[in-house]
Amino acid sequence: MALPTPDEARALHEKYAPTREAFELVHGHCEIVRRMAEQLMPRTLDADLVRAGALLHDIGVYRLYDGTGRLDHRSYIRHGILGHEILRAEGLPEQLCRFCSCHTGVGLTADDIRRQQLPLPVADYVAESPEEQLVMYADKFHTKSTPPRFLSAAEYADHVQRFGQDKVDAFHALRERFGEPDVTAMQRTAASAALPAPRSCAADTPSRSRA
DSSP, rough: OOOHHHHHHHHHHHHHSHHHHHHHHHHHHHHHHHHHHHHHTHHHHHHHHHHHHHHHHTTGGGGGBBBBBBBGGGGGGGHHHHHHHOOOOOOTOHHHHHHHOOOSSSSSSHHHHHHHOOOOOOSSSOOOSSSHHHHHHHHEEEESSSOOOOOOOHHHHHHHHOOOOOHHHHHHHHHHHOOOOHHHHEEEEEEEEOOOSSSGGGOOOSSSSOO
16 A cells, blocks of 8 residues: 655645645644654554555644635545545545545544534444544644644543543543643644644645635
């Protein structure tokens, strides 16, 4: 299975990011999730697959920006399937595409979609492989809010409680399996090392449409 290198993953971000700000937000978050996943990764996992999945899991967010560079927050739940579509169109393997569609929360089931009336095709979007589960879990410790911030395990558990105790239990099962990342160290690293700016002009001006 051919997986993109970190430079190739970055190039995909540059290709789809409608603005420099969008690139810095989304690519920066993906880089942090990659580092978080690497910190927690058991030796038995496919390290290259984890890195590629972490670096590309949120690429679908770019399709939610409009022509003025504003993010459609109401449709945000769709970013996973949009990312899956992008990677599939790029000819990347299904095993990698799934990192996009199967990382939201601690997994979305068909029942979740029906019950919450989510704007998604009714299906199960659940991390299955240990690599998918690790990236999904690492993603829970950092947000793309304004400004972006790190979360502790307790903070995420409190957040996900509103979706039901089963989601809290699923998160704690991941916590038991992979442990907790050193969020304080990650905060120091993020503060002291600015993430690289995009090289291509595609991320400098808003796109008319990426739908």
